[in-house]
Amino acid sequence: MSGSSSADTAVSLDEVRKTYQVGEPVHALDGVSLEIPRGSYTAVMGPSGSGKSTLMNLIGCLDTPTEGSVVVNDQDVSEIGERKRTTIRGEEIGFVFQTFNLMPRLTARENVALPMVFRGVGRSERQERAAEVLQSVGLGERLGHLPNELSGGQRQRVAIARALVNDPAILLADEPTGNLDTETGAQIMGLFEELYDRENTILMVTHERDIAEHAERIIHLLDGEIERIEELSGVGK
């Protein structure tokens, strides 16, 4: 994998190991190699403790591996300092969380504009871009609303818009439908499919088989290792 051309690879992991020292060393990830092509839609499944969260944290530049390398959009993020990692995180990663994680005192538009604040984008440009992205996820009418004035599905749409606003290399979604009812969840999955159609790269962690089946492939994790990769034919291109 390290030898392969990276032009169409959004994220690649090579022999990644993450060990936590909790009394005895615990291998949260134990030699995982993985390549996520650009424009792909991948689901990660596995029981609790299989290493799903650790994988997300490593790809999301929230954490560094104990061994091995993580490359995001051609940048090796396994051995760089926190500051650089934060910059890459802000520019290349879009997070979507189960609990939405919106700033409660900021409006929908301000929430979406927040990642651009830390990149130093000017105010009017932020406003314009945020409105545009909110429009694209179907919330063009809710720009000035606070999170607590929005429904769960709407909040998740705001969060997705925020994740997309910097044009990231990859969208990381952690149980994006976990806090939503089935119908709203299905709508969000519909939005993900739209994003996938628009060439966005999506990596989604879920424990629900029918949600995972929206992706083009499912990575099954078990005890910190890739158990198997399941290619699905139902979706996409």
Place this chain on the structure above:
Amino acid sequence: MNPIESLRIAWRSIKGHKLRSTLTTLGVIIGIAAVITFVTLGAGLQEGIIGDISPDDQKNVYVWAAPAENANQGPLSGAQPVMTQRDAAHIQNLSGVEDAYVFTGVSTQSIGFDGQQIARQGGVYATGPPYFDDDDIADGKRFAPGTNEAVINPAMAGLFQRNVTVGDTLSLGVFGGTEINVTVVGILENSESLSAFEGFNPSPRLYLSADSPLLRSQGADARYLAMIVEAPTRSDGDIDRTRRVTREYLTSADSDAGPRANASGLGFELKTSTELLGQLEDVLNLLQNFIVGIAAISLLVGAIGIANIMLVSVTERTREIGIMKAVGAQRRDILGLFIIEAVILGLLGAILGTLLGLGAGYAGAQFIGIPWVFPSTYAAIAVVVGILVGVLAGLYPAWNASRTDPIDALRYE
């Protein structure tokens, strides 16, 4: 991150907790307001007094006898009545002395006019006619020695339902229940104090002749608290000479005052207005330092309050910090955000405290009757202190926040 954005976000979270923010800034508000109030009053007091020293007053040497431990404690501190009219007359004839006259407060219980009795203790003085300058008197003339004539100031004239005018008769109730009538012969230009012996505030005052029958009736050998000795000019040489000859005479056995003072272990104080003012300034400065010290403690408490609330705020917003870090906020962004929030709280406290202090200082100055001085230096210092308090109080909480691990923070409930 653009500082204006930090400011905007910090302001948003302060506004999100109005009551908490207000209570937090209260410590700083009180501290700063206390300093500004007392500094204003102190400055006003000093200016009021300095304004009161006329060139004529600068020729005067104020004399009284007091125990050594009362030295340098201000005019008439611990003074005992030892001087007589004879002393004054003798000193007046010394070479190098222009004029000399006794001065004392007269104990009264009430003052009556036109059937109206007003309880009044203090504000009645007995002295010699030269106590007044020509331009001090707006209406009428000085009292004549040996009579029960009185000079009053406008504040005293306006004390009664009907305004007192020249020629009116006032009745003074003295101790023992007797009432003595005095005739008003002069009304002063204004109600400012005429010398350091009267205190420094404008207030109702009445002046009698030191050898009026009223005072003589209290004993043939009347002793007076103080004396005012005038030098020919206000040059240092003349003042020193006046002081020297006066002291020589007063401490000699020839004088009435000397032996009496000796027997009671009293020393003579001979001070010019400028010196007395200097003493008063020392006292004021001491008081001011004391209050500034207390205010500093209040500011410290205020700073601890801000630090405390910032720590709570950081914990409360752990998740928000995690979100911001996830979307690209650097450590320094988070650090800046929380420090700015603390600085806003400190600055807000300083500005509100300054305004409150200015208001209270103004009201106080009006109430006491001294000029109001705008303490621009202190107002500027207050703002700087407010910022400093904010930075100091915010430093640790902000540093704490900046070190929050986004993984933990995003999981934080």
